[in-house]
Amino acid sequence: xxxxxxxxxxxxxxxxxxxxxxxxxxxxxxxxxxxxxxxxxxxxxxxxxxxxxxxxxxxxxxxxxxxxxxxxxxxxxxxxxxxxxxxxxxxxxxxxxxxxxxxxxxxxxxxxxxxxxx
Amino acid sequence: xxxxxxxxxxxxxxxxxxxxxxxxxxxxxxxxxxxxxxxxxxxxxxxxxxxxxxxxxxxxxxxxxxxxxxxxxxxxxxxxxxxxxxxxxxxxxxxxxxxxxxxxxxxxxxxxxxxxxx
Amino acid sequence: xxxxxxxxxxxxxxxxxxxxxxxxxxxxxxxxxxxxxxxxxxxxxxxxxxxxxxxxxxxxxxxxxxxxxxxxxxxxxxxxxxxxxxxxxxxxxxxxxxxxxxxxxxxxxxxxxxxxxxxxxxxx
Amino acid sequence: xxxxxxxxxxxxxxxxxxxxxxxxxxxxxxxxxxxxxxxxxxxxxxxxxxxxxxxxxxxxxxxxxxxxxxxxxxxxxxxxxxxxxxxxxxxxxxxxxxxxxxxxxxxxxxxxxxxxxxxxxxxx
Amino acid sequence: xxxxxxxxxxxxxxxxxxxxxxxxxxxxxxxxxxxxxxxxxxxxxxxxxxxxxxxxxxxxxxxxxxxxxxxxxxxxxxxxxxxxxxxxxxxxxxxxxx
Amino acid sequence: xxxxxxxxxxxxxxxxxxxxxxxxxxxxxxxxxxxxxxxxxxxxxxxxxxxxxxxxxxxxxxxxxxxxxxxxxxxxxxxxxxxxxxxxxxxxxxxxxx
Numbered sequence: 001x002x003x004x005x006x007x008x009x010x011x012x013x014x015x016x017x018x019x020x021x022x023x024x025x026x027x028x029x030x031x032x033x034x035x036x037x038x039x040x041x042x043x044x045x046x047x048x049x050x051x052x053x054x055x056x057x058x059x060x061x062x063x064x065x066x067x068x069x070x071x072x073x074x075x076x077x078x079x080x081x082x083x084x085x086x087x088x089x090x091x092x093x094x095x096x097x098x099x100x101x102x103x104x105x106x107x108x109x110x111x112x113x114x115x116x117x118x
Numbered sequence: 119x120x121x122x123x124x125x126x127x128x129x130x131x132x133x134x135x136x137x138x139x140x141x142x143x144x145x146x147x148x149x150x151x152x153x154x155x156x157x158x159x160x161x162x163x164x165x166x167x168x169x170x171x172x173x174x175x176x177x178x179x180x181x182x183x184x185x186x187x188x189x190x191x192x193x194x195x196x197x198x199x200x201x202x203x204x205x206x207x208x209x210x211x212x213x214x215x216x217x218x219x220x221x222x223x224x225x226x227x228x229x230x231x232x233x234x235x236x
Numbered sequence: 237x238x239x240x241x242x243x244x245x246x247x248x249x250x251x252x253x254x255x256x257x258x259x260x261x262x263x264x265x266x267x268x269x270x271x272x273x274x275x276x277x278x279x280x281x282x283x284x285x286x287x288x289x290x291x292x293x294x295x296x297x298x299x300x301x302x303x304x305x306x307x308x309x310x311x312x313x314x315x316x317x318x319x320x321x322x323x324x325x326x327x328x329x330x331x332x333x334x335x336x337x338x339x340x341x342x343x344x345x346x347x348x349x350x351x352x353x354x355x356x357x358x359x360x
Numbered sequence: 361x362x363x364x365x366x367x368x369x370x371x372x373x374x375x376x377x378x379x380x381x382x383x384x385x386x387x388x389x390x391x392x393x394x395x396x397x398x399x400x401x402x403x404x405x406x407x408x409x410x411x412x413x414x415x416x417x418x419x420x421x422x423x424x425x426x427x428x429x430x431x432x433x434x435x436x437x438x439x440x441x442x443x444x445x446x447x448x449x450x451x452x453x454x455x456x457x458x459x460x461x462x463x464x465x466x467x468x469x470x471x472x473x474x475x476x477x478x479x480x481x482x483x484x
Numbered sequence: 485x486x487x488x489x490x491x492x493x494x495x496x497x498x499x500x501x502x503x504x505x506x507x508x509x510x511x512x513x514x515x516x517x518x519x520x521x522x523x524x525x526x527x528x529x530x531x532x533x534x535x536x537x538x539x540x541x542x543x544x545x546x547x548x549x550x551x552x553x554x555x556x557x558x559x560x561x562x563x564x565x566x567x568x569x570x571x572x573x574x575x576x577x578x579x580x581x582x
Numbered sequence: 583x584x585x586x587x588x589x590x591x592x593x594x595x596x597x598x599x600x601x602x603x604x605x606x607x608x609x610x611x612x613x614x615x616x617x618x619x620x621x622x623x624x625x626x627x628x629x630x631x632x633x634x635x636x637x638x639x640x641x642x643x644x645x646x647x648x649x650x651x652x653x654x655x656x657x658x659x660x661x662x663x664x665x666x667x668x669x670x671x672x673x674x675x676x677x678x679x680x
Contacts, residue, residue, distance in 0.1 A: 001672045006358075008680070010128070012201050013160050013382045015614045015645075018422065019588070022644070026664035032672070041262055041360075042131050045163065050203035057201070058423055079265060083130050083175070085168035090203070100269040107356045108244045108275065112671050115359060115678040116588075118381075119574045124482075126582070131258045133516045136298065137490070140546070144566035150574070159386055159484075176299055197389060218393040225480045226368045226399065230573050233483060233580040234490075236257075249677065251599070253492050255550050256517030283599055284492050287520065290552040297546035304552070323602075327494060329525025329556065348605045352583055357677050373579065375501070377590050379648050380615030407501055408590050411618065414650040421644035428650070447504075451592060453623025453654065472507045476485055481579050497593050 003027055004106035005037045008117030010045035011060040012053070017046050020116035021063055028070070036073040036106040037064070041117070044081040047074070049092045061092045068094025075102045121145055122224035123155045126235030128163035129178035130171070135164050138234035139181055146188075154191040154224040155182070159235070162199040165192070167210045179210045186212025193220045244355040245276045248315070250285035251359060254304070255295065260288045261303055263360025268306070271313025278317035279310065280350065281339065282324045289320070289335040304336050321347060368479040369400045372439075374409035375483060378428065379419065384412045385427055387484025392430070395437025402441035403434065404474065405463065406448045413444065413459040428460050445471060486576035490516035493528045502581040503531060508538045511572055514561075515544040522561040523553050536560040544569065584674035588614035591626045600679040601629060606636045609670055612659075613642040620659040621651050634658040642667065 005024060009016040024034055039046055051061050068074040074095040076086060081097055088097055107113045123142060127134040142152055157164055169179050186192040192213040194204060199215055206215055225231045248267055252259035270277060281289060288304065295302040310318060318339040320332065325341070332341050342350070351357060372391055376383035394401060405413060412428065419426040434442060442463040444456065449465070456465055466474070475481060487506045493499040499521050506512060512535060514522055521532055522543045535541055536558065545563040548554050557563065585604045591597040597619050604610060610633060612620055619630055620641045633639055634656065643661040646652050655661065 003671070008360075010160060010163075010202070015380050015422075016588070018424070019613055019642075022664045023667060026668045030665060030668055032668065040266075041258065042128060042160070045128075045202065048203035050205050050208070051201060052203070052205075053201040057425065061203070080262060083169055083171040084128070084163065085166035085170070085179070085208070087168050087170075090168070090208075100266055101273070103266070104246075104270050104273055104275070107246065107358070108242070112676060113356050113358070114671060114676055115680065117678070117680045121573070126484075133256050133298075134490070136300070137515055137544075140566045141569060144570045148567060148570055150570065158390075159382065175301065198386060218390055219397070221390070222370075222394050222397055222399070225370065225482070226366070230578060231480050231482070232573060232578055233582065235580070235582045251680075253495075253517050253520065253551075255547070256490070256492065283595075284495050284517075284520075287492075287551065292552035292554075293550060294552065295550040298550045300550070302550075327527040328520070329523055329529070344602055347603045348583060348608070351603075351677055352675065354675070357675070359678060359680055375582075377593075377615050377618065377649075379645070380588070380590065407497075408593050408615075408618075411590075411649065416650035416652075417648060418650065419648040422648045424648070426648075451625040452618070453621055453627070468504055471505045472485060472510070475505075475579055476577065478577070481577070483580060483582060495595050497595075 002033045002035050002110045004035045004110040004113045006103065006113060006115040007037065007039050007043040007046060008041040008115065010042040014118045016116040016118060017060055023114060024067060034072045035110045036075060038103045038106055039076045040080050044076050044084055044086045047076055047091045047095045048086060050090055065092035065094045119230065120151045120153050120228045122153045122228040122231045124221065124231060124233040125155065125157050125161040125164060126159040126233065128160035132236045134234040134236060135178055141232060142185060152190045153228045154193060156221045156224055157194045158198050162194045162202055162204045165194055165209045165213045166204060168208055183210035183212045243274065243276050245353060246270065246356045246358065247351065247354040248279040249357055249359045250279060250281045250288065251283040253284035254288040255300065259360045260285065264303055264306055266358065266360065267310060267315060268313055271315060277315040279315050280319040280347065282321035282347065286320055286324045286328060286330060289337060290330065291334055291336050307337050319350065367398065367400050369477060370394065370480045370482065371475065371478040372403040373481055373483040374403060374405045374412065375407040377408035378412040383484045384409065388427055388430055390482065390484065391434060391439060392437055395439060401439040403439050404443040404471065406445035406471065410444055410448045410452060410454060413461060414454065415458055415460050431461050443474065485510050486513060486572050486578045488513045488515065488578065488580045489518040489521065490582065492517040493521040498581045503535055506539060511540040511542065511576060513542045513569060513572060515547050519543045519547045519551060522558055523556045524558050532558060583608050584611060584670050584676045586611045586613065586676065586678045587616040587619065588680065590615040591619040596679045601633055604637060609638040609640065609674060611640045611667060611670060613645050617641045617645045617649060620656055621654045622656050630656060
């Protein structure tokens with residue numbers, strides 16, 4: 001089956017990004033397709049490469065970059081990103097900034113849109 | 119009277135930063151002293167100079183920078199900032215990154231600590 | 237309707253109050269953008285989202301954008317079916333004539349059925 | 361006690377559950393740092409914060425730090441008075457022996473009085 | 485002790501927690517989405533009226549106006565600005581029910 | 583329709599909203615702080631038992647273990663992992679009560 005994922009909250013602060021990551025992992029493991037992952041609201045903070053968590057903690061941005069490296073389209077909403085200071089220069093590789101139309105395309109082009117947030 | 123302000127939530131997403139700003143403005147207008155402003159949790163996102171809100175909207179980071187220019191100590195928690203990707207290179211002028219000890223000093227050194235958050 | 241031009245039924249399920257958090261405002265941005273595409277769009281306002289539709293909002297003293305008037309143009313943006321939940325209004329002491337638009341008032345018992353008719357549910 | 365060495369009465373008022381949000385964890389970081397300074401520190405756990413003290417938390421499958429054990433060292437960090445609100449425990453079906461520490465159990469009616477004795481209230 | 489509440493009473497239970505803890509005569513400041521608690525005819529009107537009977541209750545006018553509920557505020561709730569908020573903080577210790 | 587709830591039922595009213603909307607037989611997935619709703623002996627036990635009687639109720643085991651409440655989960659709540667969550671999403675449309 002074809003899924004898209006919508007993530008609405010920032011990293012570390014809320015568990016949403018962790019839950020979404022585990023969902024994506026399980027879906028891939030079970031042979032499903034992830035059409036795309038879209039970050040909106042504070043979710044845009046998930047992909048800043050400037051984050052430097054304690055060495056014994058997970059690096060949430062790096063994790064998304066690794067998912068992106070598998071060819072999964074990871075899109076950060078440009079309007080939400082601009083007002084929050086997430087620019088093309090500071091996002092991790094294998095992610096991109098684009099418009100809300102991408103969320104619509106993902107939603108329409110998938111069997112399920114699964115939302116994680118606060 | 120001497121106040122310190124603690125801000126716990128990010129800009130735009132929650133009204134907390136706006137309320138804190140209006141409180142600070144009113145306190146200064148009434149002749150009170152603001153001993154310091156401390157950003158913790160997602161509050162650290164308030165001071166990124168990379169934010170670029172729509173032209174008809176307020177620039178929250180710039181507003182704090184202007185408050186800092188009046189000589190008010192604005193401190194961003196280093197531990198919270200690091201895991202969220204707020205680095206010394208991207209914070210607005212007149213703000214600084216330091217440790218939680220600064221929050222204690224502000225609290226102890228003020229008549230009131232006023233918290234804004236979610 | 238050919239497979240290439242598949243029209244999806246998309247419903248915006250709004251549950252948040254305005255101003256205290258950005259959900260209602262950024263949620264409105266999504267509606268306006270998606271309205272530009274040719275899909276079957278609808279919106280439901282329940283829980284605190286009915287407060288976003290309250291008439292007479294004046295944010296000038298807050299220094300933030302007042303966007304409740306924009307709900308009036310949703311229809312022009314292709315969101316023709318708009319519902320508001322009766323119980324949510326009642327709990328907040330509101331009647332539908334106090335709202336900036338006049339959506340169809342439905343009982344909460346009808347919400348699940350409407351949700352089930354959709355291909356995509358978006359909640360802000 | 362001279363003015364130069366003023367000791368402040370600081371109380372941490374904890375109200376949040378662990379893991380779903382970072383409040384409980386970052387709130388604990390504050391306690392550990394502040395414990396290094398010579399102040400009169402206390403902590404109260406009410407509402408969902410009593411859940412942060414539940415014994416037997418195992419976050420290995422979540423891949424995040426398990427920090428409930430750290431509450432046991434709060435006393436060593438100078439936070440000697442720790443309270444937990446009876447009603448908050450009861451609403452969550454918990455008894456004090458299910459907690460990683462054994463704070464003083466107080467009724468909610470005593471919370472205001474404790475708050476009033478403080479110079480600073482910090483809530484995470 | 486000044487108690488501040490900034491959450492919608494319909495979605496969050498912060499207002500209830502505040503109500504259980506605040507001592508009689510303690511002032512209550514409603515701001516941000518917390519001002520919705522001061523509306524007439526809601527499901528929390530009963531609790532709000534009890535609060536008004538026991539406490540001075542304030543609501544930030546800018547937040548009330550932004551939400552279009554100025555004409556629906558319960559009698560006994562005092563609308564005020566940030567100058568008044570600051571004054572209350574000078575007169576009382578403060579706890580924020582976030 | 584699969585309904586997901588990720589908020590503590592003691593602080594937020596999302597669980598109540600979900601309960602009012604979900605149709606009989608609709609599965610309910612509790613995760614993150616939402617798993618607290620599945621605990622025995624709480625103030626929401628009555629509502630939770632009604633839910634269990636009308637719906638298949640699941641809770642993410644990793645979240646339950648992280649919170650130390652595995653031995654306190656109400657009878658009738660099925661603990662499951664993310665593979666099971668994914669399976670449920672393939673079988674049902676989904677709505678998240680955020």
